[in-house]
Amino acid sequence: MAAGTFASRATVHLQPLNPLQDVPSRTLAEIGRDVPRSYPEYRMLASAEGRGMLSRLLRAYAAADPCVGYCQGMNFVAGLTLMYVPNEAEAFGVLHALLIGCGMRELYTPDMASLQVRPHALVDARQRPSSLLPSASPPSNLLPKPLGAD
Numbered sequence: 001m002a003a004g005t006f007a008s009r010a011t012v013h014l015q016p017l018n019p020l021q022d023v024p025s026r027t028l029a030e031i032g033r034d035v036p037r038s039y040p041e042y043r044m045l046a047s048a049e050g051r052g053m054l055s056r057l058l059r060a061y062a063a064a065d066p067c068v069g070y071c072q073g074m075n076f077v078a079g080l081t082l083m084y085v086p087n088e089a090e091a092f093g094v095l096h097a098l099l100i101g102c103g104m105r106e107l108y109t110p111d112m113a114s115l116q117v118r119p120h121a122l123v124d125a126r127q128r129p130s131s132l133l134p135s136a137s138p139p140s141n142l143l144p145k146p147l148g149a150d
Helices: 025-037 048-064 074-084 088-101 104-108 113-126
Strands: none
Touching (some): 025 074, 048 074, 048 088, 074 088, 088 104
């Protein structure tokens, strides 16, 4: 696979990461509005350092994938990623894997076509016999605790 090309349902061509690469001012403004609203109850993301990390992560993704850029809601996925992976470079890799590898990128495309289809899949799943659905959530002591959670 060529550098900068990643496979998912469709091939997506990402720009090489360049911290000095321009991100449209409109995108920067949207990120600037959304970052302070992203998990303010978690110390890590409530701090200036944490907000800076989240902002840089979102800007890096917007620069790497200019066709999608930034879309409201990505801040929560990126913030949750930083809670579990506080290294920005590694968090970018995880965010990239979620958006590209797991098909979440389609939720944030300008036409949001996938977002309009996926709720119907949830309704279909609810109509299946309950024996197909898990009977209980995993015990909370088995779930990892995010960094900065009290």
